[in-house]
Amino acid sequence: MIVAEAVTQAGGIDSVLLDIEGTTIPVAFVHQVLFPYAREALPGLLATRGDEPAVREAVAEIAALVPGVAPLAQLNAWMDRDEKIGPLKALQGLAWAEGYRTGALRAALYPDVLPALRRWHAGGLRLAVYSSGSEAAQRLIYGHTTEGDVRGLFDGFHDLRIGGKREAESYRAILAEAGWVAGRTLFLSDIVAELDAAAAAGLRTCQLARPEDGTRAGDTHPVAATLDEVARLFALPDTP
Ligand SMILES: CSCCC(=O)C(=O)COP(=O)(O)O
Numbered sequence: 001m002i003v004a005e006a007v008t009q010a011g012g013i014d015s016v017l018l019d020i021e022g023t024t025i026p027v028a029f030v031h032q033v034l035f036p037y038a039r040e041a042l043p044g045l046l047a048t049r050g051d052e053p054a055v056r057e058a059v060a061e062i063a064a065l066v067p068g069v070a071p072l073a074q075l076n077a078w079m080d081r082d083e084k085i086g087p088l089k090a091l092q093g094l095a096w097a098e099g100y101r102t103g104a105l106r107a108a109l110y111p112d113v114l115p116a117l118r119r120w121h122a123g124g125l126r127l128a129v130y131s132s133g134s135e136a137a138q139r140l141i142y143g144h145t146t147e148g149d150v151r152g153l154f155d156g157f158h159d160l161r162i163g164g165k166r167e168a169e170s171y172r173a174i175l176a177e178a179g180w181v182a183g184r185t186l187f188l189s190d191i192v193a194e195l196d197a198a199a200a201a202g203l204r205t206c207q208l209a210r211p212e213d214g215t216r217a218g219d220t221h222p223v224a225a226t227l228d229e230v231a232r233l234f235a236l237p238d239t240p
């Protein structure tokens with residue numbers, strides 16, 4: 001755990017980019033609630049909503065990526081391997097929209113997340129999301145938390161259309177789009193490969209290793225178990 005390095009880098013951060021799964025939302029919620037819900041809903045969605053532009057576009061993308069394979073078979077194969085692929089993420093987002101609409105789905109963030117994000121936002125930090133989940137899915141999650149609609153905390157929502165989370169170029173593109181400065185932006189994620197890519201683009205980084213998720217702490221980035229710990233390590237606003 002590189003605590004000393006974080007302490008020497010404290011201060012000077014004005015923007016925070018946040019991963020979702022394993023960072024603001026429990027891995028269990030994504031894997032035991034969201035993913036099974038989408039897996040069950042996708043056959044019906046493909047069968048009944050194939051004329052909708054978003055569905056047509058995703059199906060065409062699947063055909064371009066894996067010609068000759070039935071879309072549902074390919075989606076199931078990707079879900080089996082938890083692949084982060086644009087058309088799968090787009091269709092999962094459409095499936096979840098129905099779940100949030102009916103009330104079957106509601107996003108339970110880790111308990112430390114909303115208090116910390118509210119303090120950071122009130123303290124003047126700019127916040128944005130970068131997740132493999134589609135932008136629509138990100139807005140659904142933060143629009144339907146157990147504490148209501150908190151989308152207003154965020155300035156931006158970035159997904160795989162800007163590039164993969166393990167590629168430095170994606171972080172450069174996000175900074176360019178947001179007008180943020182790399183050295184004053186902190187990226188939070190549970191995945192070391194994502195943090196490595198962000199660090200290669202010049203961002204500051206901190207790994208969230210949540211005990212309840214069994215996340216293994218790496219040894220190349222500062223590590224925190226909660227957003228309160230992140231705030232202490234990086235001297236973010238209104239640290240409790
Ligand atoms: C937008 S919520 C669903 C998250 C998701 O589909 C996923 O694959 C997790 O990706 P993340 O980049 O947030 O770890």
Ligand SMILES: [Mg+2]
Nearest residue numbers: 019021022190
């Ligand atoms: Mg994650």
